[in-house]
Amino acid sequence: MSLPNIKAVRAFFMGGATADKGKGKGKGGADYHDQGSKHWIDDHIATPMSKYKAYEQSRQSFGINVLGTLVVEVEADNGVKGFAVSTGGEMGCFIVEKHLNRFIEGKSVSDIKLIHDQMIGGTMYYAGSGGLVMNTISCVDLALWDLFGKVVGLPVYRLLGGAVRDELQFYATGARPDLAKGFGFIGGKMPTHWGPHDGDAGIRKDAAMVADMREKCGPDFWLMLDCWMSQDVNYATKLAHACAPYNLKWIEECLPPQQYAGYAELKRSVPPGMLVTTGEHHGTLQSFQTLSETGVDIMQPDVGWCGGLTTLVEIAAIAKARGQLVVPHGSSVYSHHAVITFTNSPFSEFLMTSPDCATLRPQFDPILVGEPVPEGGRIHKSVLDKPGFGVELNPACEMKRPYTH
Numbered sequence: 001m002s003l004p005n006i007k008a009v010r011a012f013f014m015g016g017a018t019a020d021k022g023k024g025k026g027k028g029g030a031d032y033h034d035q036g037s038k039h040w041i042d043d044h045i046a047t048p049m050s051k052y053k054a055y056e057q058s059r060q061s062f063g064i065n066v067l068g069t070l071v072v073e074v075e076a077d078n079g080v081k082g083f084a085v086s087t088g089g090e091m092g093c094f095i096v097e098k099h100l101n102r103f104i105e106g107k108s109v110s111d112i113k114l115i116h117d118q119m120i121g122g123t124m125y126y127a128g129s130g131g132l133v134m135n136t137i138s139c140v141d142l143a144l145w146d147l148f149g150k151v152v153g154l155p156v157y158r159l160l161g162g163a164v165r166d167e168l169q170f171y172a173t174g175a176r177p178d179l180a181k182g183f184g185f186i187g188g189k190m191p192t193h194w195g196p197h198d199g200d201a202g203i204r205k206d207a208a209m210v211a212d213m214r215e216k217c218g219p220d221f222w223l224m225l226d227c228w229m230s231q232d233v234n235y236a237t238k239l240a241h242a243c244a245p246y247n248l249k250w251i252e253e254c255l256p257p258q259q260y261a262g263y264a265e266l267k268r269s270v271p272p273g274m275l276v277t278t279g280e281h282h283g284t285l286q287s288f289q290t291l292s293e294t295g296v297d298i299m300q301p302d303v304g305w306c307g308g309l310t311t312l313v314e315i316a317a318i319a320k321a322r323g324q325l326v327v328p329h330g331s332s333v334y335s336h337h338a339v340i341t342f343t344n345s346p347f348s349e350f351l352m353t354s355p356d357c358a359t360l361r362p363q364f365d366p367i368l369v370g371e372p373v374p375e376g377g378r379i380h381k382s383v384l385d386k387p388g389f390g391v392e393l394n395p396a397c398e399m400k401r402p403y404t405h
């Protein structure tokens, strides 16, 4: 069967620090930390920077939203276009237009694995094991899957081998698990607000937040804590034990990504039955192999950051071989199409981007048209039955193309 070749790749950005001299704040999109003021996602959340008073209250103060949204568009020579979004902004545009383009243009729309391998190999001397370059490669990889699906008229999940369940069920990440319960989610994951520099008082305050939510949500609703790399093993262990009476289901990303030995130690130290999870800031297959060996219970790659869908499928296989779960960091449709095909992903994350968690707003709002939100905490596979990832770029979003080739 003859398939078209890829005629062009183009990269655009929206928001981030270089847009409108820094007025990109609050644009939303794939850089979902780029929200307006008075948003739960920027309200005194514990981070590796919280120990500095100046950066304690707001993650935007240290630049969590400087990158902005990267949009990669690939066009086949029959005129069909695919695209994807991730976090990477203007710097990602340079990498796509000035480096990765050579691996993409002229190849068949079905050459995804070849292009992926060449992008990984060709950037190995400066990519590291996660971060901007890997976000950019992921975005190209997702755009290629979208294009392939749109050319052959099939949803990506069918290209991956088809669904293993009829619907996805979600937990919600946000400040209000009690509201999430009302929306039909199976659990709620809250950010921690305090860290090691706050000492035992910090542990008491975050444990009190869990206790309060347990009271509001009843005994069976899942409650989890997301620590966003802000802790050390001793603090995380003490917090885990302080939250055990409130049946905390898991404690997430307590340590910086590279602290593999720390994760192994933490896994041995948490109360029996409490899960240890992490992975959203890891990139490359090798990182996940090492992470898997620490024995964490759930690996949480972000498909827009870990190396793309091509890498995520490989990570899921590593996890499956050890009997580990893989529950991707919320990345909307890009995650849905993968998760519905994985036997070791029994549930998914929905990241709340409404400022007060009182309404359901699509995670990447406003950049995608047709981005689904869970209904009753679920998305049926039929919702995904559109070519590619089933979404289009929102023409109302102002995007810039800073480089060409």
Ligand SMILES: C[C@H](O)[C@H](O)CC(=O)C(=O)O
Residues within 6 Å of the ligand: 041, 045, 173, 190, 191, 226, 228, 280, 329, 330, 349, 351
């Ligand atoms: C809430 C967390 O700090 C972060 O913004 C999102 C995240 O890590 C997650 O959804 O997981």
Ligand SMILES: [Mg+2]
Residues within 6 Å of the ligand: 226, 228, 252, 253, 280, 329
């Ligand atoms: Mg997280």
